Amino acid sequence: MAEKKQQVKVPKKKASRREKKDWVAGYLFIAPVTLGLLVFYIFPFIQNFWFSFNNVNKFNMATFCGLENYSKMIVDTELYQTLWNTLKYVVITVPVGLFLSILLAALLNSEIKGKSFYRTIYFLPSVTMSVAVSLIWKWIYNGEYGILNAILKVFGLEGQNWLSNQSTAFYCVMIVGIWCSVGYNMIILLAGMQGISKSLYEAAAIDGAGPKDQFFHVTMPMLTPTIFFVMITSIIGGFQVFDTIYMMIGKTSMAYESCQTMIAMFYRYGFEFGKKGYAAAISIFVFLIIMVVTAFQMWGQKKWVNYD
Amino acid sequence: MKKNLKKLMALGLVVVMGATMLAGCGSKDSGSSDDGGSSDKKTKLTFSMWSETQMPAMQAMIDAYEKENPNVEIELQSSSYKEYWTKIEASATGGTAPDVMWVNVLHIDSYTDAGILAELDDAIADGGLELEGNFPPALIDAYIRDGKQYAIPKDFDTNALFYNKEIFDKAGVAYPTDDWTMEDLNNCCQELLDKGLDENVYPFACPVDFQTWYYQTVYANGGYIINEDKTETGYDLKETQEGIQCWIDMIDKGYAPTLADITDTSADARFESGHLAMVLAGSYMVEEYLANDAIAGKIDCVEVPSMNGKEPNCINGLGYAVYANSKNLEEAQKFAVWCGGEEAMKIQGEAGFVFSARNDAQHYFADAHPELNIAAYTNHVEDAVALPVCMNAAELYDLEANELKYAYDGSKTLEEVCKTLKEEGDALLK
Numbered sequence: 001m002a003e004k005k006q007q008v009k010v011p012k013k014k015a016s017r018r019e020k021k022d023w024v025a026g027y028l029f030i031a032p033v034t035l036g037l038l039v040f041y042i043f044p045f046i047q048n049f050w051f052s053f054n055n056v057n058k059f060n061m062a063t064f065c066g067l068e069n070y071s072k073m074i075v076d077t078e079l080y081q082t083l084w085n086t087l088k089y090v091v092i093t094v095p096v097g098l099f100l101s102i103l104l105a106a107l108l109n110s111e112i113k114g115k116s117f118y119r120t121i122y123f124l125p126s127v128t129m130s131v132a133v134s135l136i137w138k139w140i141y142n143g144e145y146g147i148l149n150a151i152l153k154v155f156g157l158e159g160q161n162w163l164s165n166q167s168t169a170f171y172c173v174m175i176v177g178i179w180c181s182v183g184y185n186m187i188i189l190l191a192g193m194q195g196i197s198k199s200l201y202e203a204a205a206i207d208g209a210g211p212k213d214q215f216f217h218v219t220m221p222m223l224t225p226t227i228f229f230v231m232i233t234s235i236i237g238g239f240q241v242f243d244t245i246y247m248m249i250g251k252t253s254m255a256y257e258s259c260q261t262m263i264a265m266f267y268r269y270g271f272e273f274g275k276k277g278y279a280a281a282i283s284i285f286v287f288l289i290i291m292v293v294t295a296f297q298m299w300g301q302k303k304w305v306n307y308d
Numbered sequence: 309m310k311k312n313l314k315k316l317m318a319l320g321l322v323v324v325m326g327a328t329m330l331a332g333c334g335s336k337d338s339g340s341s342d343d344g345g346s347s348d349k350k351t352k353l354t355f356s357m358w359s360e361t362q363m364p365a366m367q368a369m370i371d372a373y374e375k376e377n378p379n380v381e382i383e384l385q386s387s388s389y390k391e392y393w394t395k396i397e398a399s400a401t402g403g404t405a406p407d408v409m410w411v412n413v414l415h416i417d418s419y420t421d422a423g424i425l426a427e428l429d430d431a432i433a434d435g436g437l438e439l440e441g442n443f444p445p446a447l448i449d450a451y452i453r454d455g456k457q458y459a460i461p462k463d464f465d466t467n468a469l470f471y472n473k474e475i476f477d478k479a480g481v482a483y484p485t486d487d488w489t490m491e492d493l494n495n496c497c498q499e500l501l502d503k504g505l506d507e508n509v510y511p512f513a514c515p516v517d518f519q520t521w522y523y524q525t526v527y528a529n530g531g532y533i534i535n536e537d538k539t540e541t542g543y544d545l546k547e548t549q550e551g552i553q554c555w556i557d558m559i560d561k562g563y564a565p566t567l568a569d570i571t572d573t574s575a576d577a578r579f580e581s582g583h584l585a586m587v588l589a590g591s592y593m594v595e596e597y598l599a600n601d602a603i604a605g606k607i608d609c610v611e612v613p614s615m616n617g618k619e620p621n622c623i624n625g626l627g628y629a630v631y632a633n634s635k636n637l638e639e640a641q642k643f644a645v646w647c648g649g650e651e652a653m654k655i656q657g658e659a660g661f662v663f664s665a666r667n668d669a670q671h672y673f674a675d676a677h678p679e680l681n682i683a684a685y686t687n688h689v690e691d692a693v694a695l696p697v698c699m700n701a702a703e704l705y706d707l708e709a710n711e712l713k714y715a716y717d718g719s720k721t722l723e724e725v726c727k728t729l730k731e732e733g734d735a736l737l738k
Binding site for chain 1: 393394397400401418419421422424508515516565567568569570571572573700702703706709710713714716717719
């Protein structure tokens with residue numbers, strides 16, 4: 001305690017000319033990114049926040065309307081339907097995706113043949129355009145001409161219109177979402193695994209730990225910071241899911257309502273219906289939810305993330 | 309010394325870069341800011357459109373206009389349909405929208421409401437362009453708001469019934485004809501089924517499509533979607549519902565793929581792969597069909613089958629509009645009006661991608677495709693209804709498709725669905 005106080009009391013030296021010069025250089029170095037951030041993120045965010053209290057037409061002409069957008073939004077059943085769908089998406093895809101990513105990373109971290117080949121093919125979906133991915137999967141799920149139904153037929157099973165059926169469509173979309181994100185998460189987890197010191201494994205082996213014990217008592221605890229990072233980014237990504245669903249589920253699909261996410265709703269109001277004020281209010285709602293969820297995770301990490 | 313030199317050079321570079329950037333902006337400004345009055349300087353106009361295929365025709369029109377008006381220079385800009393509106397809306401927000409632009413009826417309400425478009429009545433009178441009598445009435449009305457003309461009709465599209473001769477020949481069924489009724493269409497579907505079609509081949513298709521399918525029969529049957537004052541929807545009318553039900557019945561009878569199947573594989577995709585005997589198609593599909601090797605040479609078209617003695621058709625199209633805050637408003641209007649004239653419509657028509665809006669230029673599209681019965685599209689163009697639009701048109705169409713799918717799927721009756729549509733649709737018109 002005493003030590004800390006002393007540290008605080010150390011009188012601040014006046015910055016020398018040289019130091020000041022360094023600061024200028026430093027600010028100049030961060031200027032391009034900071035300016036970009038201000039122009040492309042901070043300013044639009046503030047404008048969006050302002051729009052949420054206005055009626056805004058296609059041409060960004062805003063007329064102040066107070067809390068009208070919010071009061072309309074709170075009683076809009078569509079919002080709760082999309083919120084529920086989005087939560088379902090996050091709760092299912094994040095754990096499943098995480099589990100598969102860890103499994104793949106662990107397998108590819110071991111000594112197997114053709115390691116870099118597998119790493120490449122698992123990473124490929126991450127570098128493929130999501131529109132292209134969605135179109136291909138749409139064909140796979142096609143009711144009459146899809147390859148999935150063709151395979152089922154070989155086994156004597158009856159296929160169906162996967163993307164029009166309310167009990168299957170959303171899961172079909174989730175599979176694509178997981179398939180797209182597993183590769184990227186795997187690479188990050190793999191890097192995390194390779195950062196674990198070999199000596200820990202050697203020590204564990206001397207103590208008689210087998211591969212299974214080594215995985216659960218050395219790899220997993222040491223990997224928790226990486227897992228935490230992957231979890232935060234996947235959950236945020238899950239809340240913002242839009243493109244694959246937009247591409248795969250047509251407006252006349254019977255599963256359309258049960259597949260609409262909050263961002264899809266935002267897109268429709270903002271860009272299809274030209275009601276940017278209402279769309280802004282929806283996006284603020286999504287932002288608040290993501291903020292709360294992330295804050296909760298930050299608080300919860302103390303209980304399980306190991307930074308030693 | 310050396311250090312200073314470096315600094316000087318860096319400073320010099322910054323100045324040069326800044327200057328070029330400013331110059332870049334400046335030259336653009338000076339182009340549109342001169343008043344067009346100076347005789348030695350050309351008036352520069354920008355002209356924006358969204359179709360890559362129609363660019364040569366538009367450029368040819370510009371060339372012809374520039375020849376007649378050497379004081380004007382027009383720059384053509386093109387982007388994809390989806391990007392187009394975003395671009396126009398963003399540039400209009402910044403006050404720099406193109407001087408002349410394509411618009412369609414779907415956007416005319418929101419654009420005139422925001423004051424983006426200039427009224428053209430005076431310019432039309434000055435340019436000596438007679439709209440009445442020279443254009444189909446539905447097309448002129450489509451761009452009139454509060455009694456003022458906001459666009460010059462450019463082209464239009466109507467619908468026709470396309471059929472695949474190969475499928476008919478194989479089944480030994482007679483081809484459709486121009487004088488068909490809805491009953492004939494149904495009978496033919498039954499006959500095709502009875503004679504036997506290949507696996508996955510259907511006689512017809514009925515997607516939840518307003519412009520090409522049910523709006524035509526709704527209006528032919530005396531119903532309507534939006535009333536004249538745009539205060540109420542007409543979903544509750546028996547006539548409206550019958551105009552939709554006739555297509556649902558065809559799905560129920562097995563003449564057309566189920567809603568789930570048509571959602572997975574579109575009617576166009578089926579027809580273009582030779583898996584559909586007949587399909588309704590807008591005139592904008594003609595080029596695509598003819599470019600498809602799988603069906604080219606095997607197809608032809610006839611009129612949309614009549615209903616209760618009426619010829620159903622839905623007419624839509626686009627027009628040339630002028631940006632209200634254009635810095636060369638007068639010149640821009642003059643050019644837009646010229647685009648509606650005989651010469652411009654001929655240039656556009658001969659390119660062959662669309663029906664030119666002018667009555668005397670309609671035949672060019674048919675001339676470009678002698679192998680097809682293109683007259684099917686224009687025989688009853690005078691009776692065609694314009695696409696019903698309102699301020700919230702996009703939202704209304706969305707709502708309609710969303711609700712109607714329950715009726716097409718059979719999980720609700722059309723009557724139930726229309727009750728919801730009436731309530732929610734009316735709310736959108738308020």
